[in-house]
Structure formats: structure tokens, C-alpha cells
Amino acid sequence: MKYETVIGLEVHVELATESKIFCSCSAKFGAEQNDHVCPACCGMPGMLPIVNKRVVDLGMTAGMMLNCDINRTTTFDKKSYYYPDLPGSYQTTQWFAPICVNGKVKINTSKGEKFVRIKQIHMEEDAGKLVHDDWTDTSLVDYNRTSVPLIEIVSQPDLSSAEEVLAYLERLRDLLRFAKVSDCRFEQGSMRCDVNLSIRPEGSDKLGVRTEMKNMNSLSAIERAIDYEVARHIDALENHTEELVQETRRWDDVKGKSYSMRTKETAGDYRYFPDPNVMPVVIDDEWFDSIRASLPEFPEVKKAKYTEELGLSEYDADQLTQSRAYCDCFEAALAESGMAKESANWIISDCAKALNRRQETADMLKINGKALGQLIKLVSEDKVGRANAKKILDAMFEEDIDPLAYAEKNGFIVSNDTGAIEAIVKAVVEADPKSVADFKGGKEKALMALFGKCMKELKGNCNPQVLREILIDQINKA
Amino acid sequence: MTKEILLRLESENQLALDDTQRDEIIAFMDAQGVEFAKLDAIDTENTERMVHVMPILTVVREDVMIKNFTRDELQAGAPETMDGYWQVPRLVE
Amino acid sequence: MNLYIDKKDSAAAKNVVVDDMILTKDLTTTAGSKMLEGYKSLFAAEVADKLEGAGYTVTGKANVGELAIDLAGETSYFGATELEGKLTNAASVIVKNEDVCGAVVFEVNGANMRSAALCDLILVKPTYGTVSRFGTIPGACSGDTVCVMAKTTGAAHELLDAVAGYDCKDGTMHADEKCALLKSGAEFAPVKKVAVANSLCDTADPAKVEAFKTFLAKAGVEAVEVDADILTSASAAWTALMCAELCNNVSRYDGVKYGYRTKNYKNIDELYTNSRTEAFGMLLKTAILYGSDALSTGNYEKVYDKGLRVRRVISEYFASLFAEYDAVLMPVTSKDEYTMADIEADRYISFKENRFTSPAMITGLPAVVVGGVQLVGKAFSENALLDLAEKFEKEGK
Numbered sequence: 020m021k022y023e024t025v026i027g028l029e030v031h032v033e034l035a036t037e038s039k040i041f042c043s044c045s046a047k048f049g050a051e052q053n054d055h056v057c058p059a060c061c062g063m064p065g066m067l068p069i070v071n072k073r074v075v076d077l078g079m080t081a082g083m084m085l086n087c088d089i090n091r092t093t094t095f096d097k098k099s100y101y102y103p104d105l106p107g108s109y110q111t112t113q114w115f116a117p118i119c120v121n122g123k124v125k126i127n128t129s130k131g132e133k134f135v136r137i138k139q140i141h142m143e144e145d146a147g148k149l150v151h152d153d154w155t156d157t158s159l160v161d162y163n164r165t166s167v168p169l170i171e172i173v174s175q176p177d178l179s180s181a182e183e184v185l186a187y188l189e190r191l192r193d194l195l196r197f198a199k200v201s202d203c204r205f206e207q208g209s210m211r212c213d214v215n216l217s218i219r220p221e222g223s224d225k226l227g228v229r230t231e232m233k234n235m236n237s238l239s240a241i242e243r244a245i246d247y248e249v250a251r252h253i254d255a256l257e258n259h260t261e262e263l264v265q266e267t268r269r270w271d272d273v274k275g276k277s278y279s280m281r282t283k284e285t286a287g288d289y290r291y292f293p294d295p296n297v298m299p300v301v302i303d304d305e306w307f308d309s310i311r312a313s314l315p316e317f318p319e320v321k322k323a324k325y326t327e328e329l330g331l332s333e334y335d336a337d338q339l340t341q342s343r344a345y346c347d348c349f350e351a352a353l354a355e356s357g358m359a360k361e362s363a364n365w366i367i368s369d370c371a372k373a374l375n376r377r378q379e380t381a382d383m384l385k386i387n388g389k390a391l392g393q394l395i396k397l398v399s400e401d402k403v404g405r406a407n408a409k410k411i412l413d414a415m416f417e418e419d420i421d422p423l424a425y426a427e428k429n430g431f432i433v434s435n436d437t438g439a440i441e442a443i444v445k446a447v448v449e450a451d452p453k454s455v456a457d458f459k460g461g462k463e464k465a466l467m468a469l470f471g472k473c474m475k476e477l478k479g480n481c482n483p484q485v486l487r488e489i490l491i492d493q494i495n496k497a
Numbered sequence: 498m499t500k501e502i503l504l505r506l507e508s509e510n511q512l513a514l515d516d517t518q519r520d521e522i523i524a525f526m527d528a529q530g531v532e533f534a535k536l537d538a539i540d541t542e543n544t545e546r547m548v549h550v551m552p553i554l555t556v557v558r559e560d561v562m563i564k565n566f567t568r569d570e571l572q573a574g575a576p577e578t579m580d581g582y583w584q585v586p587r588l589v590e
Numbered sequence: 591m592n593l594y595i596d597k598k599d600s601a602a603a604k605n606v607v608v609d610d611m612i613l614t615k616d617l618t619t620t621a622g623s624k625m626l627e628g629y630k631s632l633f634a635a636e637v638a639d640k641l642e643g644a645g646y647t648v649t650g651k652a653n654v655g656e657l658a659i660d661l662a663g664e665t666s667y668f669g670a671t672e673l674e675g676k677l678t679n680a681a682s683v684i685v686k687n688e689d690v691c692g693a694v695v696f697e698v699n700g701a702n703m704r705s706a707a708l709c710d711l712i713l714v715k716p717t718y719g720t721v722s723r724f725g726t727i728p729g730a731c732s733g734d735t736v737c738v739m740a741k742t743t744g745a746a747h748e749l750l751d752a753v754a755g756y757d758c759k760d761g762t763m764h765a766d767e768k769c770a771l772l773k774s775g776a777e778f779a780p781v782k783k784v785a786v787a788n789s790l791c792d793t794a795d796p797a798k799v800e801a802f803k804t805f806l807a808k809a810g811v812e813a814v815e816v817d818a819d820i821l822t823s824a825s826a827a828w829t830a831l832m833c834a835e836l837c838n839n840v841s842r843y844d845g846v847k848y849g850y851r852t853k854n855y856k857n858i859d860e861l862y863t864n865s866r867t868e869a870f871g872m873l874l875k876t877a878i879l880y881g882s883d884a885l886s887t888g889n890y891e892k893v894y895d896k897g898l899r900v901r902r903v904i905s906e907y908f909a910s911l912f913a914e915y916d917a918v919l920m921p922v923t924s925k926d927e928y929t930m931a932d933i934e935a936d937r938y939i940s941f942k943e944n945r946f947t948s949p950a951m952i953t954g955l956p957a958v959v960v961g962g963v964q965l966v967g968k969a970f971s972e973n974a975l976l977d978l979a980e981k982f983e984k985e986g987k
Contacts, residue, residue: 036560037560037561037562038560038561038562038563043558043561043562043563043565044562044563044564045562045564046562051581052568052580052581052582053568053571053572053581053582053583054568055564056566056568056571057564057565057566057571058566058571058631058632058633061571061583061847061848062842062846062847063571063631063632063842063847063848064613064621064727064728064839064842065613065631065633065635065724065725065726065727065728066724066725066759067723067724067759067760067761067762068761069556069557069558069758069759069761070556070557070558070761071557071558071559071560072557072558072559072560073559073560074560075557094548097838099509099837099838099841099885101511101841101844101862103583103585103588103846103858106842106846106847107841107842108841108842108844109838109841109842149588150582151587151588152579152587155579155584156587157579157584157585157586157587158584158585158586158587158588158858159579159580159582159583159584159585160582160583160584160585160846161582162583287509288509288886288887290509290838290882290885290886290887290890291885291890292834292835292838292885292890292894293546293548293898295548295549295730295731295732295762295835296731296761296762297556297761298549298553298554298555298556298761298762299549299554299555300554300555300557301554301555498883502883503879506879506882506883506886507879509882510837510841510866510878510879510882511844511859511862511863511866511867512863512866512867512870512875512878512879513863513864513867514867514875518872518875521872521876521937522875522876522879522880525876525880525938526876526879526880526883529826529829529830529880529938529941532825532826532829533826533827533829533830533893533896535823535826536823536826536827536896536897536900537896539820539823539900539903541896541899541900541902541903544899544902544903545899545902546895546898546899546901546902547898547899547901547902547905548732548898549732549762550718550719550732550733550901550905550952550953550954551717551718551719551762551764551954551969553719553762553763553764556761556762556763558758565633566632570632571632573630574629574630574848574849575847575848576845576846576848576849576851577851583846583847585846585858585861586855586856586857586858586860586861587857588858
């Protein structure tokens with residue numbers, strides 16, 4: 020028999036805010052354990068939740084990027100269960116009136132184009148983290164992540180293969196990064212995914228037994244887990260190796276197997292009820308419109324513009340539109356310099372290398388695009404040499420500088436004083452008669468050595484064409 | 498109220514009663530259930546639920562980070578900690 | 591008898607006590623529970639700061655029943671409190687007997703209103719959202735209210751002036767100009783017409799209500815008896831909502847982060863269950879289980895959601911009364927005194943006696959306890975209610 024796979028995803032995305040959703044603690048990743056905590060995020064009595072407006076902004080932004088309807092009155096609810104990573108023994112989430120409903124996302128796979136429907140997006144707080152200590156045989160609790168704002172994006176069961184799941188997740192990631200909703204980093208847990216999966220005979224309209232795999236945090240693991248589960252389900256149906264039950268399973272990526280999670284946590288009644296401490300959030304037209312106006316163009320719209328209107332190559336346009344930060348920087352540099360190809364090159368090549376050295380991702384490009392445009396102009400107008408321009412770019416990664424002022428201060432301005440250049444070249448030529456003789460003997464490489472020495476003496480502040488002419492002139496005179 | 502349901506409620510709320518206490522609570526819940534059932538006489542078919550008693554809407558704050566407390570202060574009253582973590586019996590992993 | 595959970599000496603002129611549901615930094619806060627024995631908060635309640643800001647010195651923490659849901663303090667882990675053999679909460683005994691300006695107390699289920707009535711004190715339960723709940727031990731947040739208790743209406747109003755006002759740390763507050771409506775000196779329309787809630791009077795000793803009606807007649811205030819049958823449903827509705835919210839609010843006390851931890855555990859579930867089972871009293875346990883049941887799948891619509899709808903019905907009923915009347919007169923207790931024998935006869939008496947206090951608790955409307963009765967008014971009508979209470983104080987006795 021032929022089977023088809025039915026998959027729905029619940030994707031958790033941590034929002035890019037400074038502070039947590041209900042208290043003012045830092046929401047940043049990577050602090051020492053329990054450094055980003057206050058009485059509220061360790062469950063002490065007396066603090067009251069105050070909603071971070073930015074969370075609602077980003078929730079709305081996500082919904083608009085994913086073609087959702089926005090609930091103009093949205094409310095928060097409490098969900099109860101006991102677990103040490105949940106300090107209040109309840110999570111504040113949205114159960115009755117989530118911020119976004121009824122969206123859709125277009126994906127492309129080898130089978131072509133397809134829409135995946137979004138059931139809802141709700142805002143909620145993250146839980147803390149547990150570390151297990153083998154020496155003392157205890158678990159250790161870190162509340163830094165407690166109350167970090169999340170959105171949960173719940174899809175309809177519209178996906179039918181690992182390929183589609185990956186295409187959907189990549190599309191979500193691109194859109195949400197582009198709209199600066201989240202950095203969507205699986206490896207840091209800022210994007211996580213629960214996979215709901217069932218199998219049914221092809222053409223059947225009845226859903227099979229569904230299993231859920233929670234907290235998947237890498238695309239390749241998700242792919243392997245789906246392939247494993249599909250095979251396990253089919254095996255169970257065909258060969259009766261086991262009876263499928265609706266349950267939560269844990270994926271062990273090392274062993275390449277999924278395991279049943281028979282814990283109390285999965286069995287309980289969450290007893291949702293509206294949070295009396297959080298008033299309904301009403302999104303008026305002004306608020307709604309300001310978010311709508313702040314939305315970026317979709318990456319593919321930008322790409323078409325870059326290739327069709329600005330004449331960039333497909334490759335360059337793809338490179339730029341992988342990151343909203345790249346696009347913003349590119350567009351600012353272009354506005355200042357008027358040079359599309361040059362602006363693109365500086366970002367794709369020089370900025371990318373600098374980011375790489377700093378172990379930062381494309382989304383973390385923070386240099387001032389207008390200043391980059393000024394730098395590009397200085398180079399094209401022969402006011403700064405290329406090698407020095409790269410040094411200026413490095414400085415721009417450290418702080419927001421004026422490239423011209425920086426070039427002047429550091430002696431990076433190209434000299435037009437041919438007399439001074441001649442004097443330096445003459446000294447270099449006189450000090451290296453061997454290279455001069457080699458060149459005259461037909462060794463072209465010797466000229467490059469002399470050229471390099473001259474450029475070094477000139478600190479790079481010379482038009483290469485001018486230097487070359489003066490150098491040949493001096494060699495001939497020697 | 499039955500003992501079976503009560504046992505589930507105890508488990509969900511991390512409480513353990515003895516049978517005398519259970520009998521007492523079952524009797525209370527049955528009596529309170531009768532009291533509550535009297536509310537069925539009130540027609541609330543077209544009444545909206547009232548979570549908040551006062552008409553206050555949209556209380557939000559700006560996204561500003563503030564640090565007011567140190568880890569040591571927060572863990573001063575903790576039953577058990579280790580290396581700046583709260584410590585609990587090992588959870589199955 | 592443990593009137594105080596914690597106290598300090600003060601040579602100041604204006605001393606107050608706050609009850610032990612209100613967090614203080616230098617004094618311990620226990621909510622009357624073994625769970626929080628010796629608990630020191632890292633921060634103080636907004637009302638404690640506001641009191642200090644207004645020149646008061648908080649000299650002590652008045653003992654309360656566990657999580658303040660009982661009749662009058664009888665469930666405190668630190669012992670019940672009495673005045674001349676009669677059960678009443680610690681704040682009322684302190685205000686009655688000691689040289690303090692009054693007490694700031696936290697109302698969840700009427701224990702303070704009852705205690706004030708039993709001790710013939712003034713209590714103001716202000717409009718929900720006019721006094722910050724920041725730094726209070728959460729009981730049932732949709733109704734929890736910080737109240738003031740004093741010997742005289744004047745002293746009570748002074749305390750109210752000190753504690754009322756907007757606080758950005760509580761997300762359920764009215765703007766400052768609304769909070770200002772209940773302060774001394776704000777304009778108000780005096781009470782001219784009072785509705786007497788017959789349905790509640792029917793199950794209480796009539797003496798105090800009758801005495802108040804006599805005063806009203808003398809003072810030229812019209813009193814009209816109304817059936818007010820719907821108000822009898824407030825008790826069951828508030829008990830369900832309160833227990834459900836309380837169940838959730840006390841789930842934070844689990845022996846992990848602070849507070850009591852059992853010595854008897856091998857795994858996390860035993861740590862949770864034994865800590866909570868050993869530290870909580872029977873009334874609180876019952877409330878947790880009843881509240882949990884009200885929220886459970888299958889019961890939510892029937893119980894919790896129904897309670898929320900009945901709350902609106904009651905609110906709308908009050909609104910219809912206030913179209914015609916300026917205040918509603920009701921009893922606060924069914925009799926003049928309670929003793930431990932009443933509790934031994936029925937541990938759950940507070941979920942029945944709350945029939946008088948639940949109408950104001952479930953709606954968040956202001957109430958003033960005076961002469962052992964209460965006047966419930968429309969939102970922000972504290973000035974008018976206190977004005978009438980003051981006249982009673984002068985002329986009624």
C-alpha cells in the first residue's frame with residue numbers, strides 16, 4: 020500500500036527584545052547562570068506582569084509577514100503544570116485570543132510551489148533551563164531564559180515530507196529574520212520546533228495516529244527524525260511491529276531513534292484560564308498602521324529590484340538578500356555613492372570577510388551604510404587607496420566613524436604631489452640595484468617587488484597607475 | 498466528586514491527602530457543588546464573561562532592560578543551590 | 591497569642607501595621623503559612639513605600655489566616671487570634687487595642703471586613719485598581735484588594751489618602767486622576783438614597799442593619815428595601831473564582847526556590863508533594879483542589895466560565911441599583927461573634943459567611959464597613975460612603 024505523511028508544526032521563536040516579556044530582566048542569550056533574573060522570574064510572590072510593548076509589535080510583525088489576520092483585542096492566559104524550569108508552576112501564554120490567526124506561507128520544493136496554512140501565532144514566555152550534574156546526581160536550574168518572549172507559530176497539518184518541512188522552516192526563518200522579529204538560531208535555541216506527524220493510506224481523508232516530537236533544534240535532526248518516524252509508523256501499520264499510540268516522543272539524534280516520553284508532564288491537565296493581572300491588549304489603528312508601515316519588502320521583491328533595476332547579477336542579489344542587515348547596508352551605501360555593483364561588492368566580499376573574522380553572522384552587520392557609501396566614493400575618486408580603504412572599513416566595524424576624517428587623521432589620503440613621490444621612488448630604486456638589473460634583464464616580477472616597496476614607503480597613498488609610470492621612468496633613468 | 502477524581506486533582510496539585518481528609522474534602526466539594534449548581538438558574542447564555550472588573554485596557558511598558566537584583570540576593574533563601582543554580586533531585590533525561 | 595509575625599520598635603508619631611499578606615523588606619512576610627515561615631522579601635509592597643512616603647512608620651506585620659481566605663485568621667500556622675474570647679484577625683485586635691493610626695490589610699475573602707465589623711472598626715475596601723497590589727502575596731488577583739482599617743473614619747481616610755494612587759508596577763490600575771477621586775477633599779455627591787439588600791439581611795442578625803436604618807431615617811437619608819436576590823449568588827461564584835485563582839497563585843510554592851522544603855524526598859515529585867503537603871493547612875488544600883477542579887477540562891465552562899458570567903450579571907445588577915440609589919446597605923456577618931467552636935463545627939464556614947462580602951469582592955466595588963454593617967457604592971464613591979459613615983460615627987450611636 021502507498022502511504023502519505025501528514026505533518027503539522029509548532030515553531031517556537033524567541034523574539035529579538037532587550038527585556039523579557041513581563042519583567043525588565045535582560046532577554047539576551049549567553050549570560051552566566053541565573054544572572055538575568057529577578058523575583059518575578061524565580062517565582063517569588065509580589066511582582067505583577069507588565070507586558071513588553073515590543074513583544075506585541077514583533078508578534079504583529081510576524082503575523083503580517085505570514086499573511087495572518089491580527090486579533091485587534093488579544094489577551095493572555097495562564098497554563099498550569101509543575102516542572103522545575105517553570106518557577107511559578109504556570110506559564111503565561113495565549114489560549115483564548117491569540118494575536119494572529121489564519122495565515123499562509125508559500126514554499127518551494129522540488130514538487131513546485133505550495134501554500135502552508137498557519138492556524139495561529141501566540142505570544143508566551145519561555146521556560147528556564149535544566150543542567151544535569153552527574154557528580155551529585157542532581158538537576159540544576161537556570162532561570163535566565165524564564166520569561167524570555169516567544170511566539171509559537173502553529174501550522175495546519177499541510178506538510179507531507181521532510182523536504183517540505185525544511186522548506187517551510189527555512190522560509191519562516193528568512194521572513195522572520197528579514198523583519199527582525201528574531202535571529203532564529205537553532206543552535207542557540209531561539210528557533211525550536213515540535214513536529215506532529217501521522218501516516219495514512221494515500222487518498223484517505225482520515226488522519227492516522229499522531230505522535231509529537233518536541234523541541235527539535237536543528238534542521239538536519241528534524242529531517243532525520245521525520246524519516247525515522249515515517250518508517251516506524253509504516254512498519255507498525257504494515258508489519259504490526261508495535262501499536263501506534265498518540266504520545267509525545269523524544270528524538271535522540273546520536274542514536275538516530277525516537278523514544279516515548281512517559282512523564283507526568285505530558286499527562287496533566289493544563290487548566291488554562293484568563294490571567295486577571297494582564298488587561299486585554301487592544302491594537303488601535305494607529306498602532307496597527309505603524310507596524311504595517313515598518314514591514315520590510317519580502318526578500319524576493321528586493322532581489323527582483325536589485326537585478327532588474329540596479330543591474331546586479333543573480334549571485335550578488337542572492338547574497339545580499341540573505342540578510343536584512345546586508346540589504347539595509349547596501350541600500351544606504353548605494354544611496355550615498357550611486358554605485359550599485361561597488362556597494363554590493365564591498366558588502367558581499369569585504370564586509371563578509373570581516374564578519375567571518377569576528378565570528379559574526381550576516382544578520383549582525385551593524386556598520387553605517389551611509390559611511391560605507393562615502394568610503395566607496397573616496398576610493399572611486401582616488402582619494403584613498405584600496406588597501407587603506409579596507410583598514411578604514413575595519414575601523415567602521417569598531418565604531419561609527421566619518422571615513423574622510425578618519426583617512427585624514429591616519430594619513431590615508433592619496434598624495435598628488437608627484438615631486439614627493441618621485442623622491443621616494445628614486446630612493447627605493449637606488450637602494451635596490453639588483454631588482455633594477457633583473458627587470459632590465461627581462462624579469463617582470465622584479466618590477467612588482469619594486470612597486471610593492473614604493474607603495475609601502477608611500478603608505479599606500481598613491482594612485483597605482485601614477486606610481487607605475489613614475490617607477491618605470493625612474494628605472495629607465497637609473 | 499469521587500475519590501478517583503480527587504486523586505487526580507491531588508496529583509495535579511502536588512498534594513497527598515489521607516483518606517479521612519479525602520472524605521472531608523469530597524463532602525465539602527459535593528456541598529459546594531450543590532451551592533454552585535444554584536447558579537444554573539441565572540441565564541448567562543448571552544452574558545459575556547467578566548475577567549477584569551474595571552474597564553482598563555492595554556497596559557504595556559517600553560522594552561527597556563533593568564537589573565535590580567543579584568543572583569546571591571535571589572538565592573539567599575533557597576533551600577539548596579550549587580554554583581549559582583537552584584538544585585533539585587535529578588530529573589530523568 | 592501571636593498578633594505579630596514580626597515587629598520593630600518605633601518612636602515615631604504615626605505608626606501603622608500592615609498585615610502579613612503585604613511584603614516588607616525589613617520584616618518577614620509569611621501569609622500565615624508554614625510554607626513562608628521566616629520569608630524575607632527582597633522588595634517592599636508599593637503600599638508600604640507609600641505609607642513611609644506619607645510619614646507613617648510600619649511597625650509590625652499582623653498575623654493573618656493562611657493566604658487570607660479564612661473566616662477571621664483562624665487558619666494561621668502561627669495561631670488564631672482573638673479579642674475577649676471572640677475570633678477576629680490580628681490587625682483588628684491591634685487597631686482596637688494599641689496606639690496605632692490603623693492597619694493596611696489585604697482582602698481576599700472578607701476576613702478583614704468581618705473582623706472590622708466584629709470589632710466595630712472602620713474598614714475601607716477601595717475600588718479595585720485604585721491601590722497598588724505590587725508586593726502583595728497574590729490570593730485571587732481579580733478581586734484582591736488592599737484595604738485600610740482604623741478606629742475612626744478620619745484616620746481611615748488619611749490612610750487611604752496615603753496608599754491610593756497609580757503605580758506603573760501594577761498593570762490593573764486606574765489613572766492617577768481616577769484614583770484622586772477617592773482622596774479627602776475631592777468633590778462628591780452625598781448619599782441621599784440607600785438600597786437595603788433584603789436577600790442578605792434575611793440570613794443575618796438584623797440588629798446592626800436596623801440600627802443603621804434608624805440612623806439613616808434620622809439623618810434624612812431615604813432607605814428602600816430591595817430584594818437583591820441575585821446578590822446571594824455572589825458567594826458560590828466568588829468561592830469558585832477565588833479558589834481557582836488561588837490554586838494557580840500558590841502553585842509557585844513548591845520547595846524549589848525558597849520557603850519550606852521537606853526533608854523527606856527521593857525525587858522531584860516527592861520534593862514537590864511532601865513540601866506542599868507538609869506546609870499547607872487543610873483549608874488551603876481544599877481551596878486548591880476545589881479551584882483546580884473548577885478549571886479542569888470538562889468543568890471549565892460549567893464552573894469557572896459560569897462564575898465569570900455570573901460576575902457580570904452581579905455587576906450589571908449593581909449598576910442598575912446605582913442608577914437609582916447612591917449606596918447599598920448590607921450586613922457583613924451573620925452574627926456578632928464567632929469562636930473556635932464555630933470553626934471546629936465547620937472548617938469551611940468562611941465559604942458560607944463570605945455571602946456578605948463576596949458581592950463587593952467579585953465586582954471590585956468599594957465598600958465601607960461601619961457600625962458592623964457595610965455600604966457598597968459605585969466605583970470611586972469612597973468619599974460619599976465615608977461621609978455617610980462619618981455622620982453615623984457622630985450621630986448614630
